[in-house]
Amino acid sequence: xxxxxxxxxxxxxxxxxxxxxxxxxxxxxxxxxxxxxxxxxxxxxxxxxxxxxxxxxxxxxxxxxxxxxxxxxxxxxxxxxxxxxxxxxxxxxxxxxxxxxxxxxxxxxxxxxxxxxxxxxxxxxxxxxxxxxxxxxxxxxxxxxxxxxxxxxxxxxxxxxxxxxxxxxxxxxxxxxxxxxxxxxxxxxxxxxxxxxxxxxxxxxxxxxxxxxxxxxxxxxxxxxxxxxxxxxxxxxxxxxxxxxxxxxxxxxxxxxxxxxxxxxxxxxxxxxxxxxxxxxxxxxxxxxxxxx
Amino acid sequence: xxxxxxxxxxxxxxxxxxxxxxxxxxxxxxxxxxxxxxxxxxxxxxxxxxxxxxxxxxxxxxxxxxxxxxxxxxxxxxxxxxxxxxxxxxxxxxxxxxxxxxxxxxxxxxxxxxxxxxxxxxxxxxxxxxxxxxxxxxxxxxxxxxxxxxxxxxxxxxxxxxxxxxxxxxxxxxxxxxxxxxxxxxxxxxxxxxxxxxxxxxxxxxxxxxxxxxxxxxxxxxxxxxxxxxxxx
Numbered sequence: 001x002x003x004x005x006x007x008x009x010x011x012x013x014x015x016x017x018x019x020x021x022x023x024x025x026x027x028x029x030x031x032x033x034x035x036x037x038x039x040x041x042x043x044x045x046x047x048x049x050x051x052x053x054x055x056x057x058x059x060x061x062x063x064x065x066x067x068x069x070x071x072x073x074x075x076x077x078x079x080x081x082x083x084x085x086x087x088x089x090x091x092x093x094x095x096x097x098x099x100x101x102x103x104x105x106x107x108x109x110x111x112x113x114x115x116x117x118x119x120x121x122x123x124x125x126x127x128x129x130x131x132x133x134x135x136x137x138x139x140x141x142x143x144x145x146x147x148x149x150x151x152x153x154x155x156x157x158x159x160x161x162x163x164x165x166x167x168x169x170x171x172x173x174x175x176x177x178x179x180x181x182x183x184x185x186x187x188x189x190x191x192x193x194x195x196x197x198x199x200x201x202x203x204x205x206x207x208x209x210x211x212x213x214x215x216x217x218x219x220x221x222x223x224x225x226x227x228x229x230x231x232x233x234x235x236x237x238x239x240x241x242x243x244x245x246x247x248x249x250x251x252x253x254x255x256x257x258x259x260x261x262x263x264x265x266x267x268x269x270x271x272x273x274x275x276x277x278x279x280x281x282x283x284x285x286x287x288x289x290x291x292x293x
Numbered sequence: 294x295x296x297x298x299x300x301x302x303x304x305x306x307x308x309x310x311x312x313x314x315x316x317x318x319x320x321x322x323x324x325x326x327x328x329x330x331x332x333x334x335x336x337x338x339x340x341x342x343x344x345x346x347x348x349x350x351x352x353x354x355x356x357x358x359x360x361x362x363x364x365x366x367x368x369x370x371x372x373x374x375x376x377x378x379x380x381x382x383x384x385x386x387x388x389x390x391x392x393x394x395x396x397x398x399x400x401x402x403x404x405x406x407x408x409x410x411x412x413x414x415x416x417x418x419x420x421x422x423x424x425x426x427x428x429x430x431x432x433x434x435x436x437x438x439x440x441x442x443x444x445x446x447x448x449x450x451x452x453x454x455x456x457x458x459x460x461x462x463x464x465x466x467x468x469x470x471x472x473x474x475x476x477x478x479x480x481x482x483x484x485x486x487x488x489x490x491x492x493x494x495x496x497x498x499x500x501x502x503x504x505x506x507x508x509x510x511x512x513x514x515x516x517x518x519x520x521x522x523x524x525x526x
Contacts, residue, residue, distance in 0.1 A: 164391075164395070167384070167388055167391060167392065168392070168395065170381070170383070170384060170388075171381050171384065171392050174381045174382065174383055174384070175379055175381060177343060177375070177379065178375060178379035178380070178381065179392070180342075180343065180363045180364045181341060181343075181363070181367065181372070181373050181375060181379075182367060182392045182393060182395045182396075182439075182443070183364055183365070183366070183367035183368055183395050183396040183443065184364060184392075184395055185362075185364045186364065287383070
């Protein structure tokens with residue numbers, strides 16, 4: 001039963017990584033940039049939900065929606081102000097800008113909300129569900145996290161596979177010039193992608209802080225890096241890849257903590273990543289595009 | 294229908310188009326021919342709004358489109374089959390065609406797909422296939438079919454024969470004539486001057502960013518200069 005418990009915590013943590021990784025991978029797919037500020041959007045989402053629920057005594061669902069709304073706007077603004085002017089710039093310039101935005105958000109949060117930790121209260125309460133006559137207990141947070149991740153994954157798959165906007169996003173991620181020739185407004189498609197990714201980051205922030213209640217301005221940075229790793233692990237640019245990469249990363253991390261060493265868990269995670277990339281440089285589900293002439 | 298007046302286009306400091314003027318009238322096939330690097334593709338990209346001229350004017354159906362954003366042009370009736378086809382390789386044939394109909398509001402009518410399949414029966418057989426797995430000729434057909442989906446008033450084709458076997462080139466050119474017979478106006482950019490001049494009503498010869506010669510397709514095909522430079526005679 002302890003094994004099952006570890007597995008469930010792994011899947012739960014992995015679900016959070018997966019939701020964050022989806023934002024990374026979608027933005028990478030379409031804008032071909034690594035948005036290192038993505039992790040900090042998570043933190044902003046968590047703060048917004050915290051203030052809505054703890055200070056203004058709003059219902060948790062309203063807090064989550066407020067966090068999503070603020071993060072969506074934040075994502076669009078960051079793209080417009082920081083990344084859009086660099087559309088034609090070398091990718092290194094964009095990467096450095098993204099790191100700059102990341103620090104800007106962290107420092108902004110320190111200034112606005114002080115570096116003192118806030119105790120985030122779980123949006124779904126702290127109850128636990130007992131299974132197998134109490135041998136296995138699962139917290140509501142774990143259940144909510146896993147269910148949210150599955151719902152998001154299914155919704156995104158349907159969106160990119162079946163809607164006009166979703167298909168336009170895939171077209172832009174493959175060839176912006178050709179997409180423009182079809183009449184697709186590439187800039188607004190990129191904005192929509194940032195909006196979706198940032199809205200998801202808000203959900204990830206709330207779920208993360210519901211499971212690990214210590215909220216500080218740097219809360220998002222480590223999960224952000226892990227989720228980026230997950231996206232690369234699964235194959236950056238691939239939506240199912242982000243999902244798979246996130247889940248595997250979470251499970252490996254928890255198992256490494258449980259069976260190897262708490263201190264070494266991150267090292268184990270990254271060692272696995274290195275091995276996977278050595279064997280399959282495009283990540284688990286990353287596609288190597290074969291072109292015919 | 295389309296008029297290009299004295300456009301100058303630069304890539305950084307490189308003066309790529311040095312005052313080009315030409316026009317395409319309704320129901321014509323007009324060809325732009327010339328060697329590699331003469332500025333043919335740059336001309337098409339400038340008309341499509343991917344690049345903008347530093348000076349000069351482009352108008353389409355009486356409207357000034359010199360500085361219009363490229364993505365707004367398909368809705369005005371301008372479609373381009375780009376050089377190298379540029380189909381969406383990871384999407385299916387049907388999805389590629391749907392992208393071609395992006396400017397249409399609501400569901401794409403079934404007749405539009407059928408119209409494309411009438412020209413290209415092979416695409417119908419492969420409708421569910423991922424475009425990257427098509428052969429080169431099929432990809433060119435898909436690129437042309439995709440452009441038809443927007444019901445263009447002017448169809449611009451950039452090097453449709455590039456990289457294709459001679460028999461396929463023949464087929465592609467037959468289809469261009471089919472489009473024309475069905476009422477389309479066509480601007481054709483080609484390195485294969487011989488084929489282009491056979492079907493063109495009028496043609497312009499580009500040389501290092503300027504128009505060196507112009508005339509009807511038949512006149513140019515007979516001209517000594519053209520024969521020497523482009524037709525290997």
